[in-house]
Amino acid sequence: MKFLKERLEYLFSSTKGLVLVAISLISLVTAIWGTLSGPMVEWGVKDITVRLLGMKLDPFFREGRIIMLYHTIAMAVIAIEVYLMTSIIPMKKFYKLTINAAVTVGYLSSMIFGLGFAYFGRNWILHGLFLFGLSLMFFTGLLLAVALWPWNKNYRVASPEYAHTKSGMDLERAAFFTMVVATLGSSLFGAVAGAYFGNGFETFLAENTVRFAHKTPLQLGIIGHLHIMLTLIAVAITLIVGRWLDFKGIYHKIAMPLMIFGTIVITLGVWMVVPFELIAHMIIYVGSTFIMLAALMLVIYGWRKLIRERLNELGIEKAGFFRGLKALLHDPLKFGALWQMVFMNFTVSGVGIFMAIKLDEIFRVWPWREERVTLTGHWHVLAALIATIILMYYADMVGLKGKVRQWFGWILLIGSDVAFAGATIYSLKRLFVNAYYQEPLVSKIFLAMDVGLAAVLVILALLLLWRLFDLFKGEGIWKREKENPEVEVAKTSTGPVA
Amino acid sequence: MKKVLVLITLLTTVAFYGCVHQPEKWTHEEVKYIDTGISSDAWALVPAGPFFQGQFKNLNHLKNLDYDYEIMVTDVTNLQYARYLNEALAAGKIKVEGNDVKGFYPGEEYTGFRHERKIGPGYYLYYALERPGSRIKFDGKTFTVDKGFENHPATMVTWFGARGYCEFYGWRLPTEAEWEKAARGTEDFRAYPWGNEITPHHANYDLSNKEIRKILGVKHGITTPVGFFNGRSYEGFQTVNARSPYGLYDMAGNVWQWVADKHEKMSDRFMKGGSWMNYDVYLRIWSYNSSLPWNYYIDVGFRCVRDHKPETQGNQEGESQKVEN
CATH class of the missing domain: 1.20.140 (Butyryl-CoA Dehydrogenase, subunit A; domain 3)
Structure with missing residues (x-):
């Protein structure tokens, strides 16, 4: 019993344990659900999965199933980001515990019951519990916003090297706070439209409406929601990586205001898609430029730091391009996290x-x-x-x-x-x-x-x-x-x- | 270790470039002729009445077509299209400019909406000759079909060309509603023309195309002769009789089919049914694709509808009534 208790305590009360559980569950879902498409279908693996697990894949509800699948995965990713935030940003223990508990129950409910509903027979009780999970995630967001309140005078910037206002407000904390508030509003934005389409089960994938000359406000709401939520998840991970690499100095001081302003602008831009679709796109471009510049600051800072630290380790004071490059590539994890942000420009922003x-x-x-x-x-x-x-x-x-x-x-x-x-x-x-x-x-x-x-x-x-x-x-x-x-x-x- | 990984990346990049091989000139090819036993001249009667259109079964989607109409049992074949081109050329309805077969279109209303294209009266591309995938060729006098492709659906036909064919014979392209009703029938609410299950034995799509290539003796993706999935066995490949409730074949898979409707305030025309290049999701009755009316593709064809005149109606066995053209 003690054996189990200790492990469960580790898995569900420590940040590292919670992250491990969430990554494991996402991996499990990806491994199982990945067999339902691509080459796995051709190889007959899909049939085995469906038969073995008793899935019910009605062709009429495919779109709904997919929507629930990526919501469940997204909730687990958000939970990971929340765990990391409650660990790396100072906040009262009460908030940390409550937030972590609520987000855990939230994502587990939405994942287990959402997938249960979508793939195993459309039991309405499961759908209700899926919505309960999403609601709990929203509640977590509210608590997180309170915990991160940047004007709280108890939390002042720790060092002048970090971006701050004259009064000592920590601008990185403010950037996290802005992202959380933007996420809350944007999730409501999707929830309103989602409730409408979900109630009648006339679900649709946003990409299916791309050539519709007239999209209804609720369709626009869905399109806006999915774009902004993914953007904000990306903003969150950029800020988290910044903390991992101890982002500071002049680049940090430039990046944080850009990130705050960019997050506000892009969020408002996306919300404006409903009433003013054409202007909204221009606002989104402006917002995304600020966010991407902030990310660029992080990449420049991070890569310079990686080179400097490695050269110091080797005792080299001055290095040419190739030595510098070798030093940069020394740590694939830290280099890789920043490289993916650069690579994103070729495969996502560039394509867009x-x-x-x-x-x-x-x-x-x-x-x-x-x-x-x-x-x-x-x-x-x-x-x-x-x-x-x-x-x-x-x-x-x-x-x-x-x-x-x-x-x-x-x-x-x-x-x-x-x-x-x-x-x-x-x-x-x-x-x-x-x-x-x-x-x-x-x-x-x-x-x-x-x-x-x-x-x-x-x-x-x-x-x-x-x-x-x-x-x-x-x-x-x-x-x-x-x-x-x-x-x-x-x-x-x-x-x-x- | 890093060197190995860098090498793998380089080789992958080189492999990508190596795969982009396009001959400068299109070489016509032949395939094994397969007689499916299904006549491409047959028509099916679709009686007036209500039906559910789209993905969702609720009263909002209960539509009514209050007239009888007839629809082709199969897609228009290459042979039929070549015959039409010869007749239309002789009648002065089309002209050949280089490798473009063109015909007249009277134009349509232009609202100036974003992305809408202005389509005024004029000659537009009907059929793309000598392009990769063209199965019809022109020797300066006559249009002929590549050997073995006679009963394959006519592809490389633009929306204008599909409309031109139907109108030449006094018919028309089906509306989306007519197409869906013909595919689904009124007896139940089904996802595919034959029911709710799909296997590689039901239609020519992504999963079945590899088997089909072996039967036709080619190494690339390919259309099947019209009516291929009719319960017959071809070299050991057993097909399911995948007719729609009105006896139509190939209403899912093989080639997309141009229909008359277009996106509101846009110029893109809808296509229905999915093709040999697609996954099963695109073969569902309500799925659609769309493109501009002058575009042509290796996996897009069409079929026509016509008004039902009781005196032309003949009786055949089965659920539907068909007449010979």
Whole structure:
């Protein structure tokens, strides 16, 4: 009994344990539900999964199922970000405990009951419990906003090297707070429209409406919701990575106001999609430029820091380009997390801007299905990029070192980037090759994507199996993490945490 | 270790480029001719009455078509389309400019809406000759079909070309509602023309196309002869008789089918049914695709509808009544 109690205590009360549980569940869902599409269907794995688990895949409810599936995964990702935030940002213990408890019950309810409803027979009680989980997540957000209140005089900036106002308000805390408030409003934005479509079960995928000349306000609400939520999840992970790398100095001081302003502008821009669709896009472009500039500041700071630290380790005072590059690539986890932010510009923002500029000349010449593939591809890539950044941080958090760190980091980075590059090329394939001749290209791209994703899933599975076996050890890593449950970062604010 | 990973990345990149191989000139090809036993000249009667349109079964989606109409049992084949081109050329209804077969379209209202294209009266592309995937060729006098592709659905036909074909014979393209009613029938609320389950034995789509290539003796994705999925076995590949309730074939898979409707205030025309290139989700009755009316594709064809005139009606066995053209 003590054996179980200790492990459960570790898994559900320490930040590292909670993150491990959420990553494990996302991995499990991804592994199982991943068999329902792609090459797995061709290989007959889908049929086995469906039969074995007793799934009911009614063709009429596919869109609804997919919506619930990615909501459940998104809730777990949000939970991970919340755990990390409650650990790296000073706040009272009461808030930390309540927030972590509520978000855990929230995401577990939405995940278990949401998937139960969507894939195992549409039991309405399960749907109610799914909504309960989402509501609890919202409540968590409210508590988090209160806990992060940046004007709280108890939490002043810890060092002049961190961005702050004259009165000492911690601007990074303010950036987190802004993101949380924007998320709360944006989730309501989706909830209103979602309740309408969900009640009648006339669900639709947003990309299916792209060529509708007139979208209803509720359809626009859904489109806005999905875009802003993913954006805000990306903002959150950027801020979290900043703390991981102890982002500070002049770049931090430039980045935080940009991030706060960008988050406000882009959120308002997306909300304005409903009444003023055309102007809204311009506002969104402005907001995203500020956010991307803030992320650029982090990348510049982070890469300079990585180079400097490695050269110091080697005792080199001055280095040329190649030595500098070698130093930069020394740590695939820290380098990789920042690289993914850069890579995002090629596979997500770049594609989006290219589409916007060449819409009538290229994308609207293609059949709608091809335009839809590009739309779907670019946000899947963004979501997956965020996931890899979280995994890189987690791998660092659990203390991967030496060769294991190198292999894990590089396989994760290269495997995922090959897959994402493949997805991008696939979505734009008609630019390079006539439809009649595209098959060899598509086959090779799929092969590369499958190999890349498989590599990522295998190393992730190895990491999780390692952690699983570790739980059976009396004095395993879990024990150390239980005794030292918080994420070790330099904090930007001082203030009461008891 | 880093060197190995860098090498893998480089090789992957090179492989991508290596795959983009496009010959400069299109070479026509032949395939094995397969007789499916289904006549591409047959029509099916769709009687007046209500039906559920779309994905959701509720009263908002209960539509009524208060007239009888007839729809082609199969997609228009290459042979039919080539015959039409020859007849239309002789009648002066189309002209050939280089590799473009063009015909007249009277134009349509332009509202100036965002992304809408101005389509005035004039000659527009009907059929794309000598492009990769073209199965009809022109020797300066006559249009002929590549051997073996005679009973495959006519592809590389633009929306203008599909409309031109139907109008030449006094018919028209189906509206989306007519198409869906013909695919689903009124007996139940089904996802596919034959029911709610789909396997590679029901239709020509992503999952079945690899088997089909073997039967047709090609290495690339390909259409099937119209009416292929009719319960027959082809070289050991057993098909399901995947007719719609009115006896239509290929209403899911094989090729997308142009329909008459377009997006509101836009120029893109809808297509229905999904194709050999698609996953099963695109084969559901309510799924759609769309494109501009001058575009042509290797996986888009069409079929026509016509008003029902009782005197032309003949009786055949089965659920539907069909007449020979």
